[in-house]
Amino acid sequence: MWKSVRVNTRTCSVAREDIKDDYKLLGGRSLIAQFVMDEVDPRCDPLGRDNKMVFCTGIFAGTSVSTAHRLSVGAKSPLTGTIKESNAGGTGATYLANHGIRMLVLEDMPETDDWKIVRIDANSEVSLIPAGDYLGLDNYAVVDKAKAEYGDNVSVISIGKSGEMQYKNAGIAVTEFGKGHPCRLAARGGLGGLMGTKQVKAIIMEQAAQKYKPEIADPDAFKEKVLLVNKAMAEGANTSPLAQIGTNSITAASGPQGVLPVKNFNGELSKNYEALSPTTFMENLASRGGKNRVGCQAGCLVKCSNIYHGKDGKYLTASLEYETIALCGANLDINDLDRVAEIDRFCDEFGVDTIEVGATLGVIMDTGKIAWGDADAAMDLLKEMEEGTEFGRLMGEGTEAVGNYLGAKRIPTVKKQAIAGYDPRNCKSLGITYAMSTQGADHTFSSSFGAAPSIIDNSNKFFQPYIAQLLANLTAFVDSSICLIAVGALGLPGIELLPGVLAAMHGIEFTMEDLAAYSAKVILTERAYNKAAGFTVEDDKLPQFFSDEVSKATGAVFDLTEEEMQAILKFV
Amino acid sequence: MISQSAPIVPVLSGMNSHLRVGIKAKELGMTKVLVVYDAGVLNAGIVDPVIENLKASRIDVVTFGKVTPDPPDYQVDEGGKLANDEKVDGLIAIGGGSVLDCAKAINYLTANPSPINQWFFPAIPQGKPLPMIAIPTTAGTGSEGSFAAVITDSATGIKKAILDGNFCRYSLTVSDPLMYAGLPAKPSAYCAFDVLTHSIDSLFSAYDEPYSHMFAETAVRKVVKYLPRVIANGNDYEARQEIAFSATIAGNLLNTNMAGNTHCMGHNIGAVFHLPHGLAVALPLVSLMKLFYSKWRPERAKLVGECFGVHFSGTETVEEIGELTGNAIFKFYKDCGIETFSELELNEEDLEKAIDKMTDDIQTPTTYILMSRSDYVSVIEHMKTLR
Ligand code: SF4
Ligand SMILES: [Fe+2]
Numbered sequence: 001m002w003k004s005v006r007v008n009t010r011t012c013s014v015a016r017e018d019i020k021d022d023y024k025l026l027g028g029r030s031l032i033a034q035f036v037m038d039e040v041d042p043r044c045d046p047l048g049r050d051n052k053m054v055f056c057t058g059i060f061a062g063t064s065v066s067t068a069h070r071l072s073v074g075a076k077s078p079l080t081g082t083i084k085e086s087n088a089g090g091t092g093a094t095y096l097a098n099h100g101i102r103m104l105v106l107e108d109m110p111e112t113d114d115w116k117i118v119r120i121d122a123n124s125e126v127s128l129i130p131a132g133d134y135l136g137l138d139n140y141a142v143v144d145k146a147k148a149e150y151g152d153n154v155s156v157i158s159i160g161k162s163g164e165m166q167y168k169n170a171g172i173a174v175t176e177f178g179k180g181h182p183c184r185l186a187a188r189g190g191l192g193g194l195m196g197t198k199q200v201k202a203i204i205m206e207q208a209a210q211k212y213k214p215e216i217a218d219p220d221a222f223k224e225k226v227l228l229v230n231k232a233m234a235e236g237a238n239t240s241p242l243a244q245i246g247t248n249s250i251t252a253a254s255g256p257q258g259v260l261p262v263k264n265f266n267g268e269l270s271k272n273y274e275a276l277s278p279t280t281f282m283e284n285l286a287s288r289g290g291k292n293r294v295g296c297q298a299g300c301l302v303k304c305s306n307i308y309h310g311k312d313g314k315y316l317t318a319s320l321e322y323e324t325i326a327l328c329g330a331n332l333d334i335n336d337l338d339r340v341a342e343i344d345r346f347c348d349e350f351g352v353d354t355i356e357v358g359a360t361l362g363v364i365m366d367t368g369k370i371a372w373g374d375a376d377a378a379m380d381l382l383k384e385m386e387e388g389t390e391f392g393r394l395m396g397e398g399t400e401a402v403g404n405y406l407g408a409k410r411i412p413t414v415k416k417q418a419i420a421g422y423d424p425r426n427c428k429s430l431g432i433t434y435a436m437s438t439q440g441a442d443h444t445f446s447s448s449f450g451a452a453p454s455i456i457d458n459s460n461k462f463f464q465p466y467i468a469q470l471l472a473n474l475t476a477f478v479d480s481s482i483c484l485i486a487v488g489a490l491g492l493p494g495i496e497l498l499p500g501v502l503a504a505m506h507g508i509e510f511t512m513e514d515l516a517a518y519s520a521k522v523i524l525t526e527r528a529y530n531k532a533a534g535f536t537v538e539d540d541k542l543p544q545f546f547s548d549e550v551s552k553a554t555g556a557v558f559d560l561t562e563e564e565m566q567a568i569l570k571f572v
Numbered sequence: 573m574i575s576q577s578a579p580i581v582p583v584l585s586g587m588n589s590h591l592r593v594g595i596k597a598k599e600l601g602m603t604k605v606l607v608v609y610d611a612g613v614l615n616a617g618i619v620d621p622v623i624e625n626l627k628a629s630r631i632d633v634v635t636f637g638k639v640t641p642d643p644p645d646y647q648v649d650e651g652g653k654l655a656n657d658e659k660v661d662g663l664i665a666i667g668g669g670s671v672l673d674c675a676k677a678i679n680y681l682t683a684n685p686s687p688i689n690q691w692f693f694p695a696i697p698q699g700k701p702l703p704m705i706a707i708p709t710t711a712g713t714g715s716e717g718s719f720a721a722v723i724t725d726s727a728t729g730i731k732k733a734i735l736d737g738n739f740c741r742y743s744l745t746v747s748d749p750l751m752y753a754g755l756p757a758k759p760s761a762y763c764a765f766d767v768l769t770h771s772i773d774s775l776f777s778a779y780d781e782p783y784s785h786m787f788a789e790t791a792v793r794k795v796v797k798y799l800p801r802v803i804a805n806g807n808d809y810e811a812r813q814e815i816a817f818s819a820t821i822a823g824n825l826l827n828t829n830m831a832g833n834t835h836c837m838g839h840n841i842g843a844v845f846h847l848p849h850g851l852a853v854a855l856p857l858v859s860l861m862k863l864f865y866s867k868w869r870p871e872r873a874k875l876v877g878e879c880f881g882v883h884f885s886g887t888e889t890v891e892e893i894g895e896l897t898g899n900a901i902f903k904f905y906k907d908c909g910i911e912t913f914s915e916l917e918l919n920e921e922d923l924e925k926a927i928d929k930m931t932d933d934i935q936t937p938t939t940y941i942l943m944s945r946s947d948y949v950s951v952i953e954h955m956k957t958l959r
Contacts (some may be wrong), residue, residue: 256598257595258595551591553595554591554592555588555591
């Protein structure tokens with residue numbers, strides 16, 4: 001039976017119990033939705049003792065379904081005040097699953113300075129140990145230290161100094177499969193800051209001596225169904241640019257279409273998206289000894305990750321992704337992958353969300369505080385966050401706080417969370433997604449850029465609510481089971497293979513209709529939670545400037561009405 | 573009768589659609605374009621944003637901004653040479669009918685030897701045309717939707733046609749109401765009357781193709797509904813867009829049914845008295861409707877009347893249909909503030925010269941029932957009585 005482990009960070013008690021019956025079919029995002037609904041007061045202060053955070057695995061964890069081991073982290077978000085599920089690749093979920101743990105909950109908060117590390121040893125024993133000199137370390141240093149103490153095989157889930165400082169743009173780093181770089185972040189929504197309030201610097205896991213094997217109701221059918229999924233995924237990966245290049249393959253389409261954000265979402269075409277393009281990216285990897293086709297977790301057949309070396313041929317960063325390149329590159333007019341990689345590395349070390357940070361810097365540049373394209377000045381400001389200067393701390397509060405403070409004209413946020421690497425005027429389905437996401441402006445709520453047939457004009461309203469709804473409804477299930485990017489390679493027909501896997505696993509009937517109902521329940525639970533937290537349809541809005549300012553790249557404005565957007569939540 | 577509809581030029585429409593030109597040009601495979609325009613649109617500030625937009629999409633731009641009204645052949649030759657010297661792979665035309673026509677003729681010369689005057693109708697151009705995008709700034713001639721262009725033969729001063737379904741065909745029309753907004757009420761009205769006559773003529777043409785009826789009826793209804801709004805408020809973008817749409821689909825009519833007797837008459841009245849094309853072709857319409865069109869095709873005359881708000885009981889005689897429809901059109905003219913024929917006080921002697929040429933007009937071949945000189949005289953006499 002899967003276990004639920006509860007760690008009380010005030011009393012330092014650790015309780016281990018069987019997972020509730022109600023939670024048996026839940027994992028990842030669906031488990032978080034239900035857990036947060038059940039246990040976290042929607043009106044609580046997210047940085048207060050009543051907030052709880054949960055680390056959990058997906059519904060196929062412990063099996064050979066490819067990419068079944070995303071680590072989902074959930075709570076009430078310190079940044080948005082909404083429910084939050086933020087997930088990351090890396091080894092964390094695989095290790096948790098091997099220890100037989102479906103969910104690990106951090107509750108309450110210490111009354112004094114009492115930083116701890118949650119340790120899970122080879123015998124799957126969970127204990128709290130003093131954080132000692134892990135405190136104050138950057139994520140890479142945390143991992144180095146953990147490796148030195150527990151061996152190279154260790155899996156680390158940690159916060160950088162940003163988390164210690166309770167920043168609302170702080171994420172949670174997870175070590176990547178292979179080299180173990182802490183480059184996979186559950187970045188969004190300030191969950192790193194929340195972990196900071198619990199005074200847990202890291203979760204350090206050794207590989208389980210005895211690997212937990214989940215019960216499978218119908219092993220033969222299960223094996224067969226899993227094989228189908230994995231085969232389809234491997235085949236998809238053979239052609240998908242997400243696998244062959246990585247997420248930065250998106251730049252090839254988003255740049256010329258005006259979807260790639262430019263200078264704080266000013267709506268223009270990038271003057272130099274070529275410098276950020278897949279071509280440049282691949283050339284840089286090849287010429288400096290970096291590589292792509294890296295799997296962030298064991299058994300991934302898509303392998304969208306990468307290791308990026310600098311001009312000097314030395315390791316610079318890993319998992320340099322599209323969103324980072326969009327927000328910290330084009331959005332800042334820093335059209336230089338090396339400089340973006342440098343920012344990415346800093347963010348991984350310090351432990352902050354590159355989307356939020358890129359958007360924050362964009363707003364700052366837009367107000368003239370530092371110049372467009374000035375990567376040195378951008379780095380200096382990032383370091384201010386680290387030094388904890390007054391302005392640096394303000395940056396840690398997120399894009400909206402900085403924008404309001406500076407009186408910025410354009411603040412690209414929804415529910416206080418920065419929008420991602422797609423201009424909502426020129427990919428309207430993403431505009432709907434930002435507005436309607438239960439998590440603040442979250443592109444993964446319905447990651448629809450490139451999903452519509454090529455005859456569809458994404459800057460037109462037509463088709464956009466439909467594709468946003470379609471993907472939102474699939475994604476809630478995907479976020480509970482496998483990796484969303486892998487699903488991009490798997491394609492829509494491949495998703496239809498997933499219900500069969502769950503059916504065989506539990507010996508139940510589970511069809512695509514059930515999958516849709518499952519997703520709907522997740523979204524409705526999240527919406528209900530947000531409503532109880534005080535959110536209304538008034539909050540489901542994009543910043544007005546997207547409707548007022550014409551995108552020079554396409555002539556489009558964001559013109560979907562509230563009614564058109566809310567309709568994507570009609571599930572029956 | 574067996575007839576075939578003409579291919580319809582794709583139209584990208586909507587506010588600010590001119591800012592989509594770069595992306596669309598790229599989609600059409602353009603990497604270096606010749607942008608053709610005239611001084612008027614340049615001064616109106618319309619050209620620069622388009623060029624900037626093209627450049628943003630990494631398209632190299634060469635400009636040819638010398639187009640004048642009724643472009644002469646040597647102008648086309650100059651533009652053609654520039655296009656060839658610069659090895660452009662696409663043409664972008666920004667302007668009214670003259671500019672759009674000039675770019676079509678330039679397209680001839682990118683695959684056929686110069687000068688253009690050896691390619692006047694009925695010569696047939698050879699080779700592969702360049703893709704072209706039209707950004708009309710007047711809503712009238714329909715050049716963006718038609719496969720013909722009018723070029724002035726500088727040796728004789730006569731306007732001649734080039735006609736080809738490939739070289740004269742725009743790959744895309746970008747119809748942005750902002751592009752039309754600068755045109756004052758009077759010229760806007762003249763342009764819309766050109767649309768009206770293209771549409772109504774097409775219903776009384778020898779070529780009679782069913783798709784075209786739909787276009788013609790829609791175009792007339794839109795002009796009736798939206799022109800008064802454009803006249804009242806030049807920045808009524810919705811009305812501008814509707815009129816522009818009607819102009820483009822009426823341009824498509826020119827590829828099948830073509831314009832008819834209003835143009836046989838208007839071309840020549842306009843040439844002799846230097847009247848704007850739209851006004852010149854509008855002048856004979858009411859009288860033609862009453863004296864000829866309604867008799868040729870009474871049901872069509874009724875359809876036109878209905879577009880202008882006439883309710884027919886079904887018991888009207890042919891004459892009554894002509895009267896009712898003609899009067900409704902005339903009332904619309906007055907409402908729009910268009911001059912009547914008598915108000916223009918045209919000199920009789922010159923008028924005779926114009927009438928002399930009507931039976932040989934380039935539009936004559938497509939008219940339904942060939943009209944004689946005396947037929948035209950009767951129309952002119954009737955026009956004088958309209959007040
Ligand atoms: S597809 Fe990419 S993000 Fe997903 S599991 Fe594989 S490597 Fe990780
Ligand atoms: Fe005409």
